[in-house]
Amino acid sequence: MVDLGAETTVAPVVRATQVTVEGRSTAYLDAHGDLRLISPNGSQSLAFVSHQDGLRASPDFAMSVTGRWVRWTREQYAGPPCEDGVCEGFYSDQTAMLYDQATGTNTVLGEEDFLPVADGKLYHYDDDLAIVQKDLATGTETVMRPAGSESPLAVDADSQYLVWLSYTGAGYRIGYRNLATGVVTEGVALGGELGYGQLKVGGAKAAYTVQHGGDQQVRQVRVLDLVTGMSTEVGETRPGFDVSGNALATIGADWTARITPLG
Numbered sequence: 001m002v003d004l005g006a007e008t009t010v011a012p013v014v015r016a017t018q019v020t021v022e023g024r025s026t027a028y029l030d031a032h033g034d035l036r037l038i039s040p041n042g043s044q045s046l047a048f049v050s051h052q053d054g055l056r057a058s059p060d061f062a063m064s065v066t067g068r069w070v071r072w073t074r075e076q077y078a079g080p081p082c083e084d085g086v087c088e089g090f091y092s093d094q095t096a097m098l099y100d101q102a103t104g105t106n107t108v109l110g111e112e113d114f115l116p117v118a119d120g121k122l123y124h125y126d127d128d129l130a131i132v133q134k135d136l137a138t139g140t141e142t143v144m145r146p147a148g149s150e151s152p153l154a155v156d157a158d159s160q161y162l163v164w165l166s167y168t169g170a171g172y173r174i175g176y177r178n179l180a181t182g183v184v185t186e187g188v189a190l191g192g193e194l195g196y197g198q199l200k201v202g203g204a205k206a207a208y209t210v211q212h213g214g215d216q217q218v219r220q221v222r223v224l225d226l227v228t229g230m231s232t233e234v235g236e237t238r239p240g241f242d243v244s245g246n247a248l249a250t251i252g253a254d255w256t257a258r259i260t261p262l263g
Helices: none
Strands: 019-023 023-028 036-038 044-048 053-055 064-066 069-077 091-100 107-112 116-117 121-125 130-134 141-145 154-157 161-168 171-178 184-189 200-202 205-210 219-225 231-237 249-251 258-259
Touching: 019 064, 019 200, 019 231, 023 053, 023 064, 036 069, 044 069, 044 091, 064 184, 069 116, 107 121, 116 154, 130 161, 141 161, 141 171, 154 200, 161 200, 219 249, 231 249
Parallel strands: 064 116
Antiparallel strands: 019 023, 023 036, 036 044, 053 069, 064 069, 069 091, 091 107, 116 121, 121 130, 130 141, 154 161, 161 171, 171 184, 200 205, 205 219, 219 231, 249 258
C-alpha cells in the first residue's frame, strides 16, 4: 500500500513522464513510455506498451484515473522513419482512450476532445464548447457548463467538482461547478504566466503551474482550495502532475515521479 503520510517515490529508478493519482490508485508513464498502474494494495500492472506499430501513450496530454477506468491519449508516430525500433520525431492523430482495469482492455473513445474521467463519469466538450458529462455505466449525458462560454484551455473533475481553465483579456481564470449542489463559480483570477495548460482537481483542491526560474520545463505548482479560495505554492514539477485531495503527484527535475502529502 502506498503510504501518503510522507513523500513517496513512485518510480525511483526509471524516468517518468506522466503521473496521475486518485485516492490510493496511481497511473504513470515509465521511461519507455508504457502506461502502468499501481493499485491501492501496491501491486503494479501494465496497461499499454508504447512504440509498437508506431503508437505510444502521449506524455503531452493529461490522463486521469477513477475506480476501474484510466483515461489516456494514444498517438501515432508521423516521422521521420524509425531506426532500430527507436522513433524520434513528431506524433499526430491523437486518440482518446479508456482503459478498463477490470477487463484489462483499452477502448477507443474518439478524437482528442474527451477530457477526464472521475467518479465513473467521462467529461468532454462538444462543438459548441459546452462541457458534457457522460455516465460510463449508463451512457447518460448531461450538460454541465452551457454552450457559448469561453473556450476551455483545460478541464478536470473528481467526485466533488468540475473545474475548467480559460483565458480572457484580463488573464487566466478558473471556473468550477460543485457537482453536489450545481453551484457554478466563474472567474477566479490566477496570478503569473501559466505553464503547460494543465489543470488537475481532487478533494476540493485544484492544482496548476506557473513559470519560474530558468528551466522552462520545470514549473512552480500552486494548489487552489476551492472551498476557501486560498492559493498555496507547493513545489516544482514537469508536465504530468496531478492532485487528489491529500496528495500531490509530480514529476521532478530528475524525471522521478513522487507523491507528496497535502495538509
